[in-house]
Amino acid sequence: MSVAAVESYLRVSETGIIAAAALLAFDYCLTFEREVRWVYGTKWTLARIHFTLSRYLPFVGVGLAIETSRVEPPSETNYCGSFGTTTNVVYYLCIILAEAMLIVRTYACWQRDKKILFGTCMLFITCMVVAIVVSQTLSQEPNDPVLKALNCIGVETVVSAAIQYASLIAYETGMLCLNFISFRRMKINRNSGHVVITLYRDGLVYIMVILVFSIINAVVALTASIDFTDVLNSWSPIAFSHLAYFSTFERRVDGNINSPFRPCCLTCMLPL
Secondary structure (H helix, E strand, O other): OOHHHHHHHHHHHHHHHHHHHHHHHHHHHHHHHHHHHHOOOOOOOHHHHHHHHHHHHHHHHHHHHHHHHHOOOOOHHHHOOHHHHHHHHHHHHHHHHHHHHHHHHHHHHOOOOHHHHHHHHHHHHHHHHHHHHHHHHOOEOOOOHHHHHOOOOOEOOHHHHHHHHHHHHHHHHHHHHHHHHHHHHHHHOOOOOHHHHHHHHHHHHHHHHHHHHHHHHHHHHHHOOHHHHHHHHHHHHHHHHHHHHHHHOOOOEOOOOOOEOOOOOHHHOOOO
């Protein structure tokens, strides 16, 4: 494959990454005021540390991705070497943090049930270990001409990618079922107010959005070329950053006065 073709691919990838960075910055500006109001000044508990990492780690990932794609000339050193590996590690950390947020929500919605916490943690660890071990075991020489031209090694196969996403989707489906069960149980209890019902419902929406995003990633990874795969991957941290914000701050508007209440979120049961 010619160097010109490789450079063309990298330009497409860089354009997608820059667009993702612009969207991340725009979303951050829109939501920064509420973050200052409800997070700044609170104690550094585990919940706040988790939120902060989920909120700001995508900025690191996008910055590394831009730096990786803009280096000229393109080579295995910047694209498939230690710098590219660091970018991938940050990308996976963004995903892990977003998925771990589901455990916190589920634990809160089940009234801090220790059995639910243990079960969801074991499910999470099992799915993540399966995904990581499989990807390392089934990695092989790349078939994609771009990666061949860059001399990349240890690239995941279609089968390993399928197992990775299958593990992720299985985990998210399990969490969705648990949250749906807790939602149904809560609705049966007539003493639950509108705010609590909204909290549970929004939690289901949050999980369904992540599940749909994982399915889209799986379809693209298994069917599309590496150009589209990398562009979509650059948008994943943006989505997870916004979802981390959404899961922590959910604005409530009074029926009579258009003013936000203190966020009705997982911190109602797990102090931030």
